[in-house]
Amino acid sequence: MVFLYVEPMTSFKDIKKELLRVLNESNSSGKVNGHQIPSDPEQVMLGAPVDHSDLSKGWTSLASVPTNDNVTAENVRTTRAGGGGTSANRNLDCPQGAGLQDGAVLAFKFRSNETNGVNGVNGAGGERWDVLLPSYEEEYDDSQGASQNMR
Numbered sequence: 001m002v003f004l005y006v007e008p009m010t011s012f013k014d015i016k017k018e019l020l021r022v023l024n025e026s027n028s029s030g031k032v033n034g035h036q037i038p039s040d041p042e043q044v045m046l047g048a049p050v051d052h053s054d055l056s057k058g059w060t061s062l063a064s065v066p067t068n069d070n071v072t073a074e075n076v077r078t079t080r081a082g083g084g085g086t087s088a089n090r091n092l093d094c095p096q097g098a099g100l101q102d103g104a105v106l107a108f109k110f111r112s113n114e115t116n117g118v119n120g121v122n123g124a125g126g127e128r129w130d131v132l133l134p135s136y137e138e139e140y141d142d143s144q145g146a147s148q149n150m151r
Helices: 012-026
Strands: 044-049 059-061 107-110
Touching: 012 044
Parallel strands: none
Antiparallel strands: 044 059, 044 107
C-alpha cells in the first residue's frame, strides 16, 4: 500500500510525480506488482472508487469522475473570460476541483499496463485496476483466534 497526503489544491501532475518518486524509492527493482514504474507522470492513471463504502465494486478513471457541479474534469479545461462564479473557472486539475473529500482513497495504474490481463478489480466500463484490497482475514490470521488475543 502507498499512502500519500496531498493538499487539496495540489495538481494531479504533481501528485503523480510524487507517487512515482515514492514508488521508485521504495521499490529498488523499479517494479510494482510486476509492472515497470514509468518515468513519465503522464503514464500514471488515477482512479476513484465506484462506491466509496465498498472498494471491491471497482474503480473509475479520475478523468471521468464528476466534480461537485457534475462537470467532468475531462470536458472542462478552459476558463471563462471575465471571471464569474461558474464551475468552468475552477481548477479541476486537483483533488478539490475533482470533488474529492479529505482522506479520499485513489487507485493508480500505469498506462502501459492498461491492456494487460492482470488479476485486478473491475471498474466502470470493464476497466481493469490492479488493486489489492487487504481483508480482515488476511490482516488477522484466524488460526490465532480472537480469544487468544483477548487474554
